[in-house]
Amino acid sequence: NAGVTQTPKFRVLKTGQSMTLLCAQDMNHEYMYWYRQDPGMGLRLIHYSVGEGTTAKGEVPDGYNVSRLKKQNFLLGLESAAPSQTSVYFCASSYGGAGLTDTQYFGPGTRLTVL
Amino acid sequence: QQQVKQSPQSLIVQKGGISIINCAYENTAFDYFPWYQQFPGKGPALLIAIRPDVSEKKEGRFTISFNKSAKQFSLHIMDSQPGDSATYFCAASIGGQGGKLIFGQGTELSVKP
Numbered sequence: 001n002a003g004v005t006q007t008p009k010f011r012v013l014k015t016g017q018s019m020t021l022l023c024a025q026d027m028n029h030e031y032m033y034w035y036r037q038d039p040g041m042g043l044r045l046i047h048y049s050v051g052e053g054t055t056a057k058g059e060v061p062d063g064y065n066v067s068r069l070k071k072q073n074f075l076l077g078l079e080s081a082a083p084s085q086t087s088v089y090f091c092a093s094s095y096g097g098a099g100l101t102d103t104q105y106f107g108p109g110t111r112l113t114v115l
Numbered sequence: 116q117q118q119v120k121q122s123p124q125s126l127i128v129q130k131g132g133i134s135i136i137n138c139a140y141e142n143t144a145f146d147y148f149p150w151y152q153q154f155p156g157k158g159p160a161l162l163i164a165i166r167p168d169v170s171e172k173k174e175g176r177f178t179i180s181f182n183k184s185a186k187q188f189s190l191h192i193m194d195s196q197p198g199d200s201a202t203y204f205c206a207a208s209i210g211g212q213g214g215k216l217i218f219g220q221g222t223e224l225s226v227k228p
Contacts, residue, residue: 004158031214040124042204042218043159050213058215090158094214102147102214106158 001026004107006091012113013081021076021110023091030096032074033058033104034066036087043090049074050096081114088112118142119207121219128226134192136222138205141186145207149216150179150190153202162203163190195226 007022023032030051035043035058045058047066055066063085065077074093078085088111092104121138128134138148149164165172165179165188172179178191192199205219 033215035218040220042119042121042220043216044218045215048213048215056213059217092158096214102208103149103161103164104214104216106151106160108156108158 003027004091004093004105006089006107006110008110009108010111012115013078014115015082017081018077018079019081019112020078021089021091021112023074023076023093023107024072025074025091025093025105026072027093027095027105028071029093029105030071031094031102032068033092033094034064034074034076035090035092036060037090037109038087046076046089083114086112086114118217119205119219121205121222123222124220125223126225128195128224130195130197130226130228132195132226134190134195134199134224134226136190136203136205136224137187138189138219139185139187140207142207142209143186144209145217146210147208148179148181148188149206149208150177151204151206151218153204153221155201159204192224195224197226197228200224200226
């Protein structure tokens with residue numbers, strides 16, 4: 001099993017450009033998440049999904065959109081990139097159970113730079 | 116609004132020593148407290164987790180101590196090894212809310228040989 005994979009690994013954008021980050025998981029997990037990681041701020045939840053066709057906002061959703069058309073995929077879109085969106089983006093998935101069974105499995109990350 | 120505060124930001128420990136990382140939370144509704152370990156260039160991975168109905172959980176050299184009244188929990192790494200050098204994140208979540216994790220700011224641990 002590949003676990004959680006993310007595409008691309010690196011990307012450089014100019015201000016105002018758009019792009020989509022793809023997350024795929026092969027563990028048949030119900031829940032999927034997008035986080036951003038910035039120095040000194042830990043990981044912050046952008047959007048999440050508790051099942052195919054559902055999405056919800058996290059802590060820092062502004063400037064991002066998501067879609068979960070298939071259970072195994074979770075897409076993160078930036079419609080008009082800004083330098084403040086320079087970050088490392090992580091996707092994660094979990095079975096969807098409660099408490100100690102709800103381990104989140106993270107992908108390797110996408111390093112995005114917006115010039 | 117940072118609901119989980121983690122300290123220290125960085126930590127240097129000699130091989131064989133004890134590493135201690137602390138976290139404090141505000142929301143008493145949190146009922147799941149995991150610790151994640153992240154190596155450079157990799158995604159975080161679950162290390163150990165605890166629920167508030169126990170005060171301590173031990174897995175090998177890693178122990179979580181939990182103080183519900185003080186709203187604090189900590190990670191202890193016994194006999195620290197250079198291979199433990201990584202960034203550690205505490206987190207908290209509320210059951211039934213989609214498994215959303217609130218992370219602390221992270222602690223960069225360096226274990227010197």
